[in-house]
Amino acid sequence: MKDIILNYVKNLDNLPALPETSLSIMNALADESTGLNEAVNIIKRDPSLVMRIMKVANSAKFGGTMKVTALEVAAGRLGVNLLKQLALLDSVMNLFPDQKGGYDSRNFWEHSLCTASTAELLLKRLASNPNLYLPKKLECFTASLLHGVGMLILELGFSKSTKSIVNYLQEEGLTLLETEIQIIGISNRECGEILCNYWQLPETITSAVRWHLAPENSPEDSQSLCEIIYLAKSIALHQSINDSIFKPFSLKHKTEIFEKYGLNELSEEEIISMANQALENSLSII
Numbered sequence: 001m002k003d004i005i006l007n008y009v010k011n012l013d014n015l016p017a018l019p020e021t022s023l024s025i026m027n028a029l030a031d032e033s034t035g036l037n038e039a040v041n042i043i044k045r046d047p048s049l050v051m052r053i054m055k056v057a058n059s060a061k062f063g064g065t066m067k068v069t070a071l072e073v074a075a076g077r078l079g080v081n082l083l084k085q086l087a088l089l090d091s092v093m094n095l096f097p098d099q100k101g102g103y104d105s106r107n108f109w110e111h112s113l114c115t116a117s118t119a120e121l122l123l124k125r126l127a128s129n130p131n132l133y134l135p136k137k138l139e140c141f142t143a144s145l146l147h148g149v150g151m152l153i154l155e156l157g158f159s160k161s162t163k164s165i166v167n168y169l170q171e172e173g174l175t176l177l178e179t180e181i182q183i184i185g186i187s188n189r190e191c192g193e194i195l196c197n198y199w200q201l202p203e204t205i206t207s208a209v210r211w212h213l214a215p216e217n218s219p220e221d222s223q224s225l226c227e228i229i230y231l232a233k234s235i236a237l238h239q240s241i242n243d244s245i246f247k248p249f250s251l252k253h254k255t256e257i258f259e260k261y262g263l264n265e266l267s268e269e270e271i272i273s274m275a276n277q278a279l280e281n282s283l284s285i286i
Helices: 002-011 020-029 036-043 047-057 072-079 080-093 105-126 137-145 149-159 159-172 178-182 188-198 201-209 220-236 257-260 267-285
Strands: none
Touching: 002 149, 002 188, 002 220, 020 036, 020 080, 020 159, 020 257, 036 047, 047 072, 072 080, 080 105, 105 149, 105 188, 105 220, 105 267, 137 201, 137 220, 137 257, 149 159, 149 188, 149 257, 159 178, 188 201, 201 220, 220 257, 220 267
16 A cells, blocks of 8 residues: 555645745745745735735634735735744645545645644744754745645545554544554655655755654754744644644654643643634634
């Protein structure tokens, strides 16, 4: 089964490609010095992205009582950082239609966004510690959002297998990684790494997709990014509204990583509160 899946994933005709417009927008916005006006001019190239930005800008969280109709005003309301996040989100979400296998796409994106939002909260919390090397915000958001993208590849090509994985996962109480290896012989992380290479994403992002569950095995220049994503994912799994396969038991707890970042004394209440805050942030832009 593993060889069949690998052959499928490595056949580039099977893999969704990022549109050139999306790539150019993401590349342009990746520059930390990109200003608001420049970002707006770049975003105007993509009608789908413009619609998402207008929707978010007029949402209950960001819109208040004043509805905006101009992209420039909406962009000013959201800020450059959120515009960059929405550009990435829109580009990737549009590539993967809703499927009917085991991996529910809505739950997938909620968890991915919740992880990315949690990572953002962690970066703010840890920024005052001069002894920690932390990844850049946009790099961290990108890697967090894409950390499980291999699941979508398995869902696109092997939906019957993902149904078996979900059923077995719920019955046996194993981690998702353990269940994927046991049922199909390959993990979504390996599939995600292939997709990231196909998209020609930066090596640090690709490494994070591959090694976020085992940061100790990652290349040195990606280790901090992998650790932050691991921590963010661990915390995000504790959100109160959770009817998916993304639950605390689906990930092994690595005490040493929590201790490294001074998070080992977080109470259960603090973890749940952070996860719920991240979920609220995520639902406002999905």
